[in-house]
Amino acid sequence: MKKVAVVGYAQHKILPNAGALNEVELIMPVVHKVFNDLGISQDDIGFTCSGSCDYLQGAAFAFVEGLSAIQTSPPIKESHVEMDAAWALYESMLKIKMGDADTALIYGFGKSSPGNLDSIISLQMDPYYISPLWPDRVSLAALQAQILLQQKIITHDEMMATVIEARNNAANNPNALLTDHVSEDLYQADSLISSPLRGFDCPPISDGASAMVIASEDKAFEFTDNPIWIEGIDHSIESSNLGSRDLATSPTIQNAITNLNLKNINFDVAELHTQFSHEVPFLRKLLNLTNVPTNLSGGPLVGNVMMCAGLDAIGKTFQSLVSDQSDHGIAHASSGPCLQHNMVVHLERHK
């Protein structure tokens, strides 16, 4: 099967409230940016795939409107995932590996500002046993944090350090939403939203969009001198039966470590789709990344565009490998409560 490389990526500046700027107006600039960077157009794209959530727009098939941002005449081959666009990347990669396309455009978009994200996420859960209780995304994440703290897998200090570091790292990221520093005192004074999570432990409500272009080994060098190869990509999901999961570990992350043979790779950089502060030390320990620079972009704690932040972790890893001329990067995307569904991507720059 053909090897696949990431060749371009662009991210919209993350906004707290895009207001009247609609989804199409968020997608269009990033698609144009990635095309212009590569000197290509939609005519060079064999497959187009997007990731978004109709619940955020509040209408069935709302994602179709996103296509207004790209050229669809002559007709294009196109698909959509009701998931983070990291999974649109996965579908696109399969298309290329199967030989159905040589290039793909992936875009993700989301506006969380118009609705109440907490109640919207409740509606995506099990409709019989969970949704009727209206658990919000923060309280659900907090249930996992509580277990990780109780079992001493992580500490409160690690959560605080994660928040402070995320804000410091936001200085490296021109698209970050939250860039002001947080001191230990400020963190400690912040009120608990759902214990043990404080406001600072949670990601900001964010609006934005991102786009990525991937290509087969036959095409990649036509587009760039710096393709970053997808050496490995793996994802799996845990049960929707939240109470039957062991929240002190992550079988899906462990699957990925085994399936991608990650144990003996020295990673230069990592970007994790960790929406809450406790998830960073938890995943760094599981993935053996304690000494690897992680979330140099600040990660989701400084800007968390729903349905996009997972693709952004892959895009930011790609950008780091290109700009630092380093060799191995690891990116992570996630979905569902308490890191239910996890994707791990091993990116590599060939010398």
Next chain:
Amino acid sequence: MNDSKINLLEAPFELSYKYKRSSGPVMSKFFEGLSQKKIFGTKSKAQKVFAPAAEYDPDTREALTEIVEVGPGGTIESWSWVNSPRSHHLLKTPFAFALIKLDGADTAMLHMVSDCDESDLSIGKKVLPVWSENPTEAITDINYFILES
């Protein structure tokens, strides 16, 4: 053009869910049980008890049909205190979301714990359900759990 002379066609638009929905052979037993203040789980061939009643074992894919009664008391496996309930929350005074392992079960159920202070809560504490007096065969037939005195 005189707009008043245009014969506009009008049609009502009502957002609705015009289907009957069954909760299936396993979950319907669970919900019937709740309305009679009983909590049912399902037991796998390996004797693992899932409560609330699960239709299948996520690890082995075994279809689960054997119904067993559990609880009504249970143990807190994890909790998160919500000091300022948000508009969509069912309880309007401070409460906790909790994962509760019902007595006799091997898995936990998400629900709420109320009528206590945050400092009263810890993993391992025993809880009891407070039943709704107007059951509707739904997970909310338990209003919330309280700490066992």
